[in-house]
Amino acid sequence: MLVGLLVLPVVCTVGVSVRDSADWLLTEPVDLGDLGTPQRSRILAADNSLIATFFRQNRVDVKLKDIGKNVQDAVLAIEDARFYQHGAIDAKGTFRALMSNLNNGDAEPAQGGSGITQQYVKNLLLVNADSEQERTEAIETTKGRKIRELRYAIAVERTLTKPEILEKYLNVTYYGDGAYGIEAAAQRYFSVSADKLTLNQAATLAGVLKNGNLYNPRRNGEGALKRRNLVFDRMAELGWITPQVAEAEKKKTLRLKLKETPNGCTNSKAAFFCDYVQREILTNPIFGKTPKERERVLWLGGLTIRTTLDWKVQKAAAKALRKHVPEINRDKKAAAEVLVRPGTGEVLGMDVDRALGDNGEPGKTWINFAADQDHGTSIGMPAGSTFKAFTLAAAFEEGMPIGERITAPSGYTPTGFRDCKGRDASDYKAVLRNSAESEGGRSFSLLTGSWHSVNTFFLKLEKRVGLCDTIKMAKKLGIRRADGRPLTENPSFTLGSNDVSPLRVAAAYAAFGARGKYCEPIVLKRITRTDGKNIPVPSAKCEQVMDKGAADAVSHVLRGVLTKGTGQGLGIGRPAAGKTGTVDDYAAAWFAGYTPDLAAAVWVGDPRGGFRHKMRNVCLPTFCGGTVYGASIPGPIWQDTMEAALRGTPESYFRRPPSEFFSKGSGEDSVKMPDLRGMKVDEAIRRLSALRIEFRVNPVRVFDDEYKDGEVADTDPRPGESIDPGDTDLLVTLTVSKGRDPAHGDDHGQPPPPGDTPFETRRPRA
Structure with missing residues (x-):
């Protein structure tokens, strides 16, 4: 107080008394309690391990x-x-x-x-x-x-x-x-x-x-x-x-043991996930009214940010991406993948096959190709045939059966389409074609049209369902353009002409795995301040956007893509469903797939622009020399990731769709019952198995003068009759000869043949 009184007359305004100066000195500054020390914030994975620090x-x-x-x-x-x-x-x-x-x-x-x-x-x-x-x-x-x-x-x-x-x-x-x-x-x-x-x-x-x-x-x-x-x-x-x-x-020497504390995402083992979390906080008004406020809360607030990241899933994605598309490759291609837990919206993994850093350095990029523009500066990429699943979902939502058939022409001019404002969206000059000429002029069901990813089939299905209904279904499943602009509403919508992110596609397919329950993708679970209080985080806003039975029908159809369709051979050893996606003129390739426990979407393309740098004559470690389709590189990335991410996790199963979806049969292309007469039973069964259908055998033994003992004398269905390969309860009755009837004489005193053999169940061979 003595020192203050000595100095105050020198620094204060002339005429202010020493007493007033003393009062001013003793008056507590009102803003003192508002000041705190800037703290470093930590981003943690789901297991509370460190992802990154910010300060x-x-x-x-x-x-x-x-x-x-x-x-x-x-x-x-x-x-x-x-x-x-x-x-x-x-x-x-x-x-x-x-x-x-x-x-x-x-x-x-x-x-x-x-x-x-x-x-x-x-x-x-x-x-x-x-x-x-x-x-x-x-x-x-x-x-x-x-x-x-x-x-x-x-x-x-x-x-x-x-x-x-x-x-x-x-x-x-x-x-x-x-x-x-x-x-x-x-x-x-x-x-x-x-x-x-x-x-x-x-x-x-x-x-x-x-x-x-x-x-x-x-x-x-x-x-x-x-x-x-x-x-x-x-x-x-x-x-x-x-x-x-x-x-x-x-006398002791100075012995330092230095320890670095990395700042930001660039050195994180989950750099692009970390970058997404950072942008979520910096762009979401829930964390501050202005960008400056949000920046302060992240960099100075000492937050403990608990996220949804699962290291097992993240590491599986990182390994698979770099195995198939290394950080530095001759063709300068890139890849990105996002994995989402169905029914929760939780993003368990997110990665790009590059290091997070200066775009000018080989193998680095600041652009998060896995996310939307507001969370990673990517404007998105056309998703190709992965969008056909949304037209399929709209068809099932309207009650269309799996066996509904549509003839797919070789070329199709889309006319009679209207967007969601009722405007004509037809393209009278375009002739849209299939990726394979052999697919034209045939009839496909919703099952086989999806398995073979027939463009003209889906254009006609989209017209029948309604372009707007297809778009509304995609929106309900969280699809939006990565650049933030409205979805383009034209007939090519079902062919995946809109630019989207793997995050959005993964979240949409996760809804199929959750039986029609869509959840907004989330990365934040809880944010705690230094005083122990929690900051509210965005909700997944889960909502049942599809009828469960319709979603089950989608999964039923897409399961076959992995066994009999364009993704054949991409199974993961447990029930799974998926869809390949090849962008027009091979500008990029996608694969999206899921189980009831995990969904993932993979993009592979060229950051310099897919339509200028196409996916042709690409040479990468696991694929070299040809044109890249959805099953060429993205599919194996998805397969490797899912196998590793789900290893040790109990299998979950899809639900069989309600019977009304089979009102027109299974939807599989029918086959003709072969003529098995005169064959031994084992040979007849092998012939049936070659048809790759599921069946049960009911052998009936009869005397027959025309066929020898043990030979097939007749069948039910009869030779030449149509068989629905999707009929999982097909019963084939084989009438097996016991030779000539002894009552007709000339039985030479032979004992009767052995009794009937038991039922046999045969399934298609791999």
Whole structure:
């Protein structure tokens, strides 16, 4: 108070009394309690392991009880030995220093007089400065700044105890090399926590406090040693350690064990997932009204951000992507994959086959091809035939049976289409064709048309269902353009002409796996502030957007894609469904597939532009020389990922669709019953098995004069009759001859043949 009264008349307005000056000094600043130390935020996986840290200042606040006594004694000895004896101002030290500094004018102070409380205030104002002007004001060498510090110091001493002030001081101060606070400094220089620092280590860090840049132990070992030794001399002078201990410690060399704390996503093992989380916080108003507020909460708020990431799934995706499309490849192709848990919206894995970094460096990119533009700057890519699933879903939602058949022409001019505003969306000049000429002019069911991914079939199906109904179904399943613009409503919608992200496709297919329950993709589970309170996070907003039976019908059809369709051979050893996607003119290739437990979408293309750099004559480690289809590279990436991600997980099964979806049969192309007469039973069964149908055999033994004993005399169905391969309850009756009837004579006294053989069940061979 004495020092304040001495100085205030000099710095205050003329005419203000000393009494008023004293009142002003003792008035508590109203904004003092609003200031806190910037903290580093952590992004954690679902198992609470670290994904990444974010900070402007690398700081982790710790309680005083978690800061070793060695540290407290060393800091007090060199900075403010009388801290527990004086108030906000150490009158002796401050008066002595102030008089000396006033005589020196505004030049660099000849000596300091700030106690720990004042230093805490100065550092607190500095770390909370938002502008260069505020930073300058916080450290400027003027009487005005000193008086401001005194005023704040008085307020601090009124509201906090001495141990609380010391704790805050040790947490706020800068220790050089990017380490703010004693915990970060202990980890940075010695790779230990603050409560594990030895006396020598504690003295080293205490010495750094005078100037974190000048006495940085990593950059200036000699200067750090001199400061450390000065701390030991001061501790011995105070009687806090013996002279012998001080001398012994001073002889020790400086032994650093440096530990880096990566900042941001670039060094994370899940860099693109991390980047997505970062953008979710920076773009979502739930975390702040303005971009500046959201940036502060992430980089300075000390958040603990728990996410949905599953390392097993993430690592499976990363390995599969780089196996098939390495970071650096001759053709400069890229790949991305997203995996979502059905029924929850939880994104379990997200990766791109590149490192997150400067686009100009080989094998790196800042663009997250897995996400939408607002979460990764990607404008999306056409998804090709993966969109046919949405037309199929719309057809089943309207009650169309699986066996409904449509003739698919070789070429189709889309006329009679209307968008969701009722406008004519026809393209009278275009002739859209199939990817294989052999597919034209044939009749397909919803089953076989999907298996073979017939373009003209789906265009006609889309017209029958309604273009708008198809678009509405896609929207209900979360499909939107990656660039944020409205979906393009034209007949090519079902062929995947809109630019979308793997994230959106994965989430849509996850809804099929969840029997029509769509959930918005989410990556955040819980965000906790430093005070232990939770910040609300976006909800998955799960909703039943499809009839369960219709969704089951979609899964029933898409399962066959992996066994009898364009994705044949991409099974994963458990019930699964999926759809290939080859973009027009081979601009890109996709695969989307799922089980009831996990859904994934894979894109492979060229970041330079797929229509300029097509997926032809591509040579990659697992595919070289030809045209890339959905089953060529994306399919195997999906297969490898799913097998690894689901390894050890119990199998889950799809539901059989309701019987009304089979009102027109199974939808499989019928086959003719072969003529088995005259064959032995085993030979007849092998012939039936070659048809790749499921059947049961009912052998009936009869006497027959025309066929020998053991030969097939007749069948039911009769030779030449149509058989529905999808009939899982097909019963084939084989009438087997027992030879001539003894009643007709000439039986030569032969005993009767053996009795009937039991039922046999045969399934198609692989």
